Amino acid sequence: MVWNQNASLVRPQNLYLVVCISFVFGVSSAFPDLSDKFCTFKVTFRNFRLILSWELKNHSVVPDRYTLRYTVISRPDQVKIVEHCSNTTASSCDLTDVWEVLPETYSIRVDGFRGNTTLVQCSSYLFLVTHMSLEPPEFDIVGFTDHINVLVKFPPVIPKILGGGVLKFYLSLIIEEQSGNIVKKHNPELNENITGNFTYVIDKLLPNTNYCVSVYFKPRNLGAVHRSPVKCILLQPGQETESSESAKIGGIITMFVIAAVIVITIIILKRVGYICLRNHFPKVLNFYNFSTWVFPEMPPLETVAFVEVIHVNRKKKVWDYNYDDESDSNDDTATPQTNAGGYTMHGLVGRLLGPASASSATPEDCMEPDAEEPDPSEPDTDIDTEPLVPSGPSPGQSEGTSGAYECRGKQLQDPITEEDSWSTGGSGDKITFNVNLSSVFMRVLDDDLEVPPGLPSFPEETYNLQESHRLETSSLAANGEGTQPLFPTPSAECQWPEDVLSDESDSSESDVDIGDGYIMR
Amino acid sequence: MSTKPDVIRKCLWPACLVGLLITGVLSLDCNLLHFHLRKVTWQNLRLLSSMSNSFPVECLREIKAFELPQEILSHTQPVKRYIVEAFYEMSIQAFNIFSQYTFKSTWENDYLKQIQIGLDQQLQYAERCLEEEEKEEDDSKEMEEDGINHSEATVPQLSNLELRRYFNRIDNFLKEKKYSHCAWEIIRVEIRRCFYYYFQKFAPLLRKK
Numbered sequence A: 001m002v003w004n005q006n007a008s009l010v011r012p013q014n015l016y017l018v019v020c021i022s023f024v025f026g027v028s029s030a031f032p033d034l035s036d037k038f039c040t041f042k043v044t045f046r047n048f049r050l051i052l053s054w055e056l057k058n059h060s061v062v063p064d065r066y067t068l069r070y071t072v073i074s075r076p077d078q079v080k081i082v083e084h085c086s087n088t089t090a091s092s093c094d095l096t097d098v099w100e101v102l103p104e105t106y107s108i109r110v111d112g113f114r115g116n117t118t119l120v121q122c123s124s125y126l127f128l129v130t131h132m133s134l135e136p137p138e139f140d141i142v143g144f145t146d147h148i149n150v151l152v153k154f155p156p157v158i159p160k161i162l163g164g165g166v167l168k169f170y171l172s173l174i175i176e177e178q179s180g181n182i183v184k185k186h187n188p189e190l191n192e193n194i195t196g197n198f199t200y201v202i203d204k205l206l207p208n209t210n211y212c213v214s215v216y217f218k219p220r221n222l223g224a225v226h227r228s229p230v231k232c233i234l235l236q237p238g239q240e241t242e243s244s245e246s247a248k249i250g251g252i253i254t255m256f257v258i259a260a261v262i263v264i265t266i267i268i269l270k271r272v273g274y275i276c277l278r279n280h281f282p283k284v285l286n287f288y289n290f291s292t293w294v295f296p297e298m299p300p301l302e303t304v305a306f307v308e309v310i311h312v313n314r315k316k317k318v319w320d321y322n323y324d325d326e327s328d329s330n331d332d333t334a335t336p337q338t339n340a341g342g343y344t345m346h347g348l349v350g351r352l353l354g355p356a357s358a359s360s361a362t363p364e365d366c367m368e369p370d371a372e373e374p375d376p377s378e379p380d381t382d383i384d385t386e387p388l389v390p391s392g393p394s395p396g397q398s399e400g401t402s403g404a405y406e407c408r409g410k411q412l413q414d415p416i417t418e419e420d421s422w423s424t425g426g427s428g429d430k431i432t433f434n435v436n437l438s439s440v441f442m443r444v445l446d447d448d449l450e451v452p453p454g455l456p457s458f459p460e461e462t463y464n465l466q467e468s469h470r471l472e473t474s475s476l477a478a479n480g481e482g483t484q485p486l487f488p489t490p491s492a493e494c495q496w497p498e499d500v501l502s503d504e505s506d507s508s509e510s511d512v513d514i515g516d517g518y519i520m521r
Numbered sequence B: 001m002s003t004k005p006d007v008i009r010k011c012l013w014p015a016c017l018v019g020l021l022i023t024g025v026l027s028l029d030c031n032l033l034h035f036h037l038r039k040v041t042w043q044n045l046r047l048l049s050s051m052s053n054s055f056p057v058e059c060l061r062e063i064k065a066f067e068l069p070q071e072i073l074s075h076t077q078p079v080k081r082y083i084v085e086a087f088y089e090m091s092i093q094a095f096n097i098f099s100q101y102t103f104k105s106t107w108e109n110d111y112l113k114q115i116q117i118g119l120d121q122q123l124q125y126a127e128r129c130l131e132e133e134e135k136e137e138d139d140s141k142e143m144e145e146d147g148i149n150h151s152e153a154t155v156p157q158l159s160n161l162e163l164r165r166y167f168n169r170i171d172n173f174l175k176e177k178k179y180s181h182c183a184w185e186i187i188r189v190e191i192r193r194c195f196y197y198y199f200q201k202f203a204p205l206l207r208k209k
Helices: A002-025 A238-273 A290-294 A325-332 A353-359 A379-385 A399-411 A413-417 A465-475 A500-503 A505-511 B001-025 B028-053 B058-062 B079-098 B107-141 B146-176 B181-208
Strands: A039-046 A047-057 A063-074 A080-088 A092-094 A105-114 A117-127 A130-134 A139-143 A149-153 A171-179 A183-188 A198-200 A212-221 A233-234 A440-443
Touching: A039 A105, A039 A500, A047 A105, A047 A117, A047 A238, A047 B107, A117 A399, A130 A171, A139 A212, A139 A233, A149 A212, A149 A500, A325 B001, A440 B181, B028 B079, B028 B107, B058 B181, B079 B107, B079 B146, B079 B181, B146 B181
Parallel strands: A039 A130
Antiparallel strands: A039 A047, A047 A092, A063 A080, A063 A105, A105 A117, A139 A149, A149 A198, A171 A183, A171 A212, A212 A233
16 A cells, blocks of 8 residues: 555654644544554445444454544545434444435544543545445245245335435345255346335245245445345145145045946946846957958958849740640740850749649659648748748748758759859750859849849859758858749759759749849858 | 367467457447446446555545536437547546656556556547447438537537536646645545446436437
8 A cells, every 4th residue: 555655754744744733623633543453444234224333453442432523535624523423332323314425435533432531543434336335135025825025125215325326226136036956036127216115026936845035235346245144935835726636636536436336336237137238249349359350351252153043924824725836835944145244144933842843843862841831822922931042940931841942952963063054055944054052142033124134244153062052051041031932952862853844834933923132142 | 188178278268368359349339338338437446446445634634626517418319429428538538647647656556557558448439439429420410400410519518628627627636736645645536436426427328228
């Protein structure tokens, strides 16, 4: 310091001058200026009050009274005494209403007395802008569910020394929020004319979490920062959260109770027998073979041979007592017709086996039909109830009836086995063709139609009498109704009476009155 | 294995220089006048306060009121230009005064040099900002009438004269006291007071702008 270095040379002369000048001006300055050695001064803003405090370095010297004087360096005024800090026992003085200009430099002097003796004189000069220490303001915190209200206490009237925008531009209010190792700083904007308490809300906080809050001023001159004591609070879950959680829990419990009651009721009713629950799900709900369900296996390609059995209506011949040649009978026979599909259409003339027909057609090896054979006088019903291809016991059928048809099949075996294709030829009274009955769709045409529509072309197959018979018996059992007894299933043992077809075609024509249905396989 | 620290060491200095350069460039931006003014003011206050930690009691009787101008700004537009002009006037006057400081203490010389360097930088900054302001005004002068321009030109002169008179009083005090120690102490305190007083006045105006 400059004046310290030169003080050793100038001090005796200046001391004399100071003493003389002080007597002239009436300034009581009995002791040299050695205040730096005895006192330490401190200027702080405590609760927005400008407090000047001092502390003696030599603790053995304890004055009982102090008097504070000051001078504003920029004003050539006399030294001023602070009246409320004259002969005070406190080692501090509130100068809020005394010093009103911040950028001033104040020269201060504190005289310590014991009785009438001046024990010590402390002098210093203070430039408040750089020497002022800002203590943190008082504050309170109120915790809620997810936010904290910080109440910073400001005086109702801001001191003049902090007016003029000093508080806003010189000081910066910082509110620190700490949770664990996470520290967040909030810098609320202060109004120039801020008065009264200031409330700041720290929001977006986590419930049921401990938060600590600290408040302090941060001077823009990069001076020392004095933090306030930390105040901590644990945020509790609010009533709204608790009620919503309890409502959710209650709702879940209620749903479980209702579901349990329903299940128990169903079980009881099932055991009692009041309701019957299916044990087996329908096939559509069987997800056992899910892949199969999603990607259904295509049925094996099987050759489908469509056979259209054309019913040729023949007029009932009325014997006109003409004994001419019987060449007319040839006209009535179904002549094979070819269509665009390559099939040779043969008209099958089916007849029902009545008692007379049965006796004439049945060979020695065949079984006799029972008395339940259909009556020829009722061709419609007989046809419906006596399928041409027996497939085992079915409603409306009897074993005897099936046996009669079986017999028919037997009679046909020999000529059929020798041929493996449609035979277009043959005698006029004989029609033989091979059909795979396992894939035959037969349709009985109406009386109006003599020529069926074009048939699809399918490869001809060899008709296996034995196998087809077994298949027929099994497949037609379920299709008892609507099946058309047009196509007999010959067995291996019996042979179709060749004469039966041609001779009895007349009677069979009128007897055949079948509907429009297909025999589906 | 030691390549990383070497690389860091090599890059550290250039990075620091670049950072300082950027900071310096940004701080010299006239649009950041508020930040520059605050930075310069606090820097000067620290330097002037560090030169002397106490004020000699014997110098109290040599105190003089230099009558710092309370109102040096015109309330007409533009405010920024007047602030820059006032800032420029203060800087150049203080630089001239401290150039006459002849105290030969080493400790004082170091601080004095720092103050002079800082004031020189302030002058350069203020000059550059004034040139920019003049260019903007030249562009707008063609759109305005001559009478309005003439009236605007007189206001800055009045405000700068007050400052010049103020610093003339300070200079005269030094000469009168023959550049004594107490005179320099009193001048140091007065200039420090001047810098902070106008910063306290300019800062709210710049923030509002």
